[in-house]
Amino acid sequence: MLGYFLTDTGRVRNHNEDAGGIFYNMDRQALAVVADGMGGHRAGDVASFLAASTLHKKWKETKGFDSPEKAELWLNEQIHKVNDVIFEKAIQNEEYQGMGTTVVAAICAEDFVTVGHIGDSRGYVSNSFGFTQITEDHSLVNELIRSGQLTPEDAEHHPRKHVLLKALGTEKNISIDTKTIGWEQDNLLLLCSDGLSNKVSDEELHRYLIEGDSLEHSAHQLVSLANERGGEDNISLAIIHHSSDEGDE
Template sequence: MALRSDIGRIRLVNEDRGWSEELEPGLVVAIVADGMGGHQAGDVASKLAVDTFREALQGTTKALTLEERRTLISQAILQANEVVFDTASNNEQYHNMGTTVVAALLTEDNGVIGHIGDSRAYQWRDGSLTQLTEDHTLVNELVKSGQITPEEAERHPRRNVLTRALGTDEQVEVDIRGISWMKDDLLLICSDGLSSMISAAAIVETLQQSELDLDQKADRLVQLALQAGGDDNITVVLLHHAEDTELER
């Protein structure tokens, strides 16, 4: 696994948070959160979300069924929502803070992805890149309803407006999906500081470079986002399903 986070070229604070760990052999968890709220409130929101999620996942074993793991990831994210919302409600300086979240829990043959907001998960398999998450954004709603094209969405002045975030409301819905997880698959989870700055083609070009190891691929993705302007904080987690059933560290 590889984790990289960079403040970017514009922001004064890195409001992204990422965490990844092998909880036991063949059971890996990862999360990326992209905070918002100004005056370092975004920094607080993303840290609270990741810390709460991490605590909820500690002690998890492979003995859980896929359905139990879906419930676990959903409950962990909802718990994080409660903590961030309560903190924002009780502290004037954190009013309106929130964060995106995208998380994965992977075993040897399948995985669960949970997300809120516009941080993304992608799966790389057999030379093909698939986006696993759907952005909870205003422009994505406009694209889905046919009002604008995907190309227009990329340049839309309100492309950063979220329709759903963690911690901004008492109740929130988490999108959960199961995935198959096969030998040599790669999972990329990232904040929009990566996905809004570089194209899917650039991600593909990096992931297919067999001479680069996982850390070098993560570094290259961050560098590409910086070269494209680095308008936002950039966080990347790469997980590889290695050949020997153990996940590459």
């Protein structure tokens, strides 16, 4: 399974509050993570780093999963533990009060992908059915779209577009969305922060993903496109290719 992670500060902000990576466990299954932090005094980068590093540490100690049920249970438990870590650190340190982060994490096994997320960082899959968003944003505008109060077109320019309804670390009790999809040879998985999805359409995401010379090439092209269109936010993405080639990871 090939993977590539890329994060970029963008063209406006002076530091990067995104974190993530692609990590492998003892059975060579992959865990991809993208976290988009928020909070004053650089606390957002603390929250996102804690999310990514804590999941990475636990994943290294984990053997592979042979069923979606086990993968979903592990992901749900570990993201809840990360929430506790961030929440407690915010309580203990005044400068970190109110910090939080989105997270989207995917366990990539041989024949399934299990995704867990909270916030508006997204997961997409490219397979024989096309290109599909497999997460649903926990945001105010998405809830307004779901209830019929807002069209997707109007949501693009809504003044409260960045308001989240849920995030990791901002409260003691959280609920996480988890789901599992089938995963076959040559399928592609994309995880990204809203610094990318707010600037690049789904159609463009898919095209750059499948037409790139390599995962690295696709990732850099997508980041460049988001920056060309303003780059007001940090931009992060993780791409996993279901491939038998164990070459360049």
